[in-house]
Amino acid sequence: MSTKQAKVWIYAKEFKGDVELSNFELKDEEIGDIKDGEFLAEALFLSVDPYVRTFQLQYPTGSVMTGRQIARVIESRNSKFPVNSLIFGNLGWRTLTAVNPENYPKKHDLFILPDLGDLSPSISLGALGNPGNSAYYGFLDLCKPKEGEVVVVSAAAGAVGTIVGQIAKIKGCQVIGFAGSDEKCKMLEQDFGFDKAINYKNENVEKLLKEAAPNGIDCYFDNVGGMLSTIVIDQMRNFGRISICGAITGYNDQTIMVPAFKSFHRNNLRMEGFMNYRWINEWMEEGMFQMLKWIQEGKIKCQETVTEGFENMPQAFIGIFSGKNFGKAIVKV
Amino acid sequence: MSTKQAKVWIYAKEFKGDVELSNFELKDEEIGDIKDGEFLAEALFLSVDPYVRTFQLQYPTGSVMTGRQIARVIESRNSKFPVNSLIFGNLGWRTLTAVNPENYPKKHDLFILPDLGDLSPSISLGALGNPGNSAYYGFLDLCKPKEGEVVVVSAAAGAVGTIVGQIAKIKGCQVIGFAGSDEKCKMLEQDFGFDKAINYKNENVEKLLKEAAPNGIDCYFDNVGGMLSTIVIDQMRNFGRISICGAITGYNDQTIMVPAFKSFHRNNLRMEGFMNYRWINEWMEEGMFQMLKWIQEGKIKCQETVTEGFENMPQAFIGIFSGKNFGKAIVKV
Numbered sequence: 001m002s003t004k005q006a007k008v009w010i011y012a013k014e015f016k017g018d019v020e021l022s023n024f025e026l027k028d029e030e031i032g033d034i035k036d037g038e039f040l041a042e043a044l045f046l047s048v049d050p051y052v053r054t055f056q057l058q059y060p061t062g063s064v065m066t067g068r069q070i071a072r073v074i075e076s077r078n079s080k081f082p083v084n085s086l087i088f089g090n091l092g093w094r095t096l097t098a099v100n101p102e103n104y105p106k107k108h109d110l111f112i113l114p115d116l117g118d119l120s121p122s123i124s125l126g127a128l129g130n131p132g133n134s135a136y137y138g139f140l141d142l143c144k145p146k147e148g149e150v151v152v153v154s155a156a157a158g159a160v161g162t163i164v165g166q167i168a169k170i171k172g173c174q175v176i177g178f179a180g181s182d183e184k185c186k187m188l189e190q191d192f193g194f195d196k197a198i199n200y201k202n203e204n205v206e207k208l209l210k211e212a213a214p215n216g217i218d219c220y221f222d223n224v225g226g227m228l229s230t231i232v233i234d235q236m237r238n239f240g241r242i243s244i245c246g247a248i249t250g251y252n253d254q255t256i257m258v259p260a261f262k263s264f265h266r267n268n269l270r271m272e273g274f275m276n277y278r279w280i281n282e283w284m285e286e287g288m289f290q291m292l293k294w295i296q297e298g299k300i301k302c303q304e305t306v307t308e309g310f311e312n313m314p315q316a317f318i319g320i321f322s323g324k325n326f327g328k329a330i331v332k333v
Numbered sequence: 334m335s336t337k338q339a340k341v342w343i344y345a346k347e348f349k350g351d352v353e354l355s356n357f358e359l360k361d362e363e364i365g366d367i368k369d370g371e372f373l374a375e376a377l378f379l380s381v382d383p384y385v386r387t388f389q390l391q392y393p394t395g396s397v398m399t400g401r402q403i404a405r406v407i408e409s410r411n412s413k414f415p416v417n418s419l420i421f422g423n424l425g426w427r428t429l430t431a432v433n434p435e436n437y438p439k440k441h442d443l444f445i446l447p448d449l450g451d452l453s454p455s456i457s458l459g460a461l462g463n464p465g466n467s468a469y470y471g472f473l474d475l476c477k478p479k480e481g482e483v484v485v486v487s488a489a490a491g492a493v494g495t496i497v498g499q500i501a502k503i504k505g506c507q508v509i510g511f512a513g514s515d516e517k518c519k520m521l522e523q524d525f526g527f528d529k530a531i532n533y534k535n536e537n538v539e540k541l542l543k544e545a546a547p548n549g550i551d552c553y554f555d556n557v558g559g560m561l562s563t564i565v566i567d568q569m570r571n572f573g574r575i576s577i578c579g580a581i582t583g584y585n586d587q588t589i590m591v592p593a594f595k596s597f598h599r600n601n602l603r604m605e606g607f608m609n610y611r612w613i614n615e616w617m618e619e620g621m622f623q624m625l626k627w628i629q630e631g632k633i634k635c636q637e638t639v640t641e642g643f644e645n646m647p648q649a650f651i652g653i654f655s656g657k658n659f660g661k662a663i664v665k666v
Contacts, residue, residue, distance in 0.1 A: 244598050255591060257590060258590075258591050264604065265577050265606040272601070273599070273600065
């Protein structure tokens, strides 16, 4: 009998207000021999996602932090998951996990990655995973963009926003993004093909938006809510569509002031919110592979902010709420 | 050559804030012999509609008030509009009009009424006209109600709301309406089949709504905006649909505070505003006749508040903004 050491991050203190290092505690865990049907997964990349801030609240303190990871199978007593397989698993913040696939009945919580060629398997946490499919379905299904239309994306430099902007370009749209620093705006315009990026912190958003889209906005993909969204909606065109993805900054109950008559009634606007799991079957069958194809064709760039070291998970997590990342936040073990 | 006397209401003073009697001026107008291709229309019923409050602003003072009417052809030099025809016409606030159909190129601005049997031709201004088709398309197309679902209607005792509630009952829904007096609420429940009517002025709306729909709301047809709408949206179920028809009380820029994350994102809500003219072709072909069929089958009751006398047009118009009417407001000449 051989035992192995796993490192795990514990949800030590309940989240209240801003996330702090004291919310987490690093522990060692001994993992014994795996049983028949199980395999041992060694984490390569861990996903750092804002949704965990609210999702974690349903679990008691003392439990392991929830989260997704890409891992390599290093021992196996399950023929479906042979040694050296690369897997996606909803396994939590852990370096090493004894996995019984029967405990993961939903295909999207545990699966072997498709062949990614030379691409980093970490993209399965970003462009091919939750953020990528939020962008793919949340934008295409709800905004239904047409060639030549004007698309606005908030939190455009984030994991979802960078993808939405690039999909909008593939569809032949004019793309305007909001981001929180001049550096991000520059990268969106220079490296990601955005027609215009606006720093919402420094500039007169209302005026710049009018200049960038003098004839109004057709589609708005919203990651933010609040006053910024109110300004955008006020400049939308007849039959405009708004997709509400979430509120990356803080996951508060951000409200949008909707001028009911002026905008919605008179301009025939449509606004729809979504939880991306409504498309989970489609994305495992189609969205993931369409995204992969676009990446392989060079039409979508996968932007990641990678933090090295499992011990830095909490810092990386705190970082996404202060706008530190550009694209998908990843921790490399 | 014979001349006839028409009475017309002039837009005398620009609308600002509440509508007042001093905004209008009654004048006599002489109408000479009709020319070839024209006919003479004598008004029977005039429509009193909130949209005129904003619509009129695009015309200079001194012009005739805009509005729709049902009239009888009393003289004709146009074979398509023979004497005694009953017509719908966008002719303004006038008792007598020399009409050249070439000045009304859009079919929906001037047409001969279908055979209504014993029904009052005034229903062509209500259930078969703008309000009825706002209800029909705005509710069915945007809310897409399913049998057994819970539907909430604001301004439920209005021209549109009374119809929406009855269509929702036809579709097998549970219907909850908001109205501004106990008397209206009583009538909605007793005479119009609403499962529950709530007086939004007197009662604890949030609590009563929770009691009436403990499992949440599927569809919300909104004529109002503002805080009431925020309360309703907050109690909506997953995949709920909201149709924004307008804001009958004052046509101000009423805002809805939309909790972007909590409601829209998490509950996959969809909200769509509309101007009913987007369905104008459909309604002239289908909606009008489906409504007529339901009325003839006794499934829809046409509620009207009728004011007698052309001279009382301004009073009737002012009345709709203070919630005095139940159902469609009409003036009988």
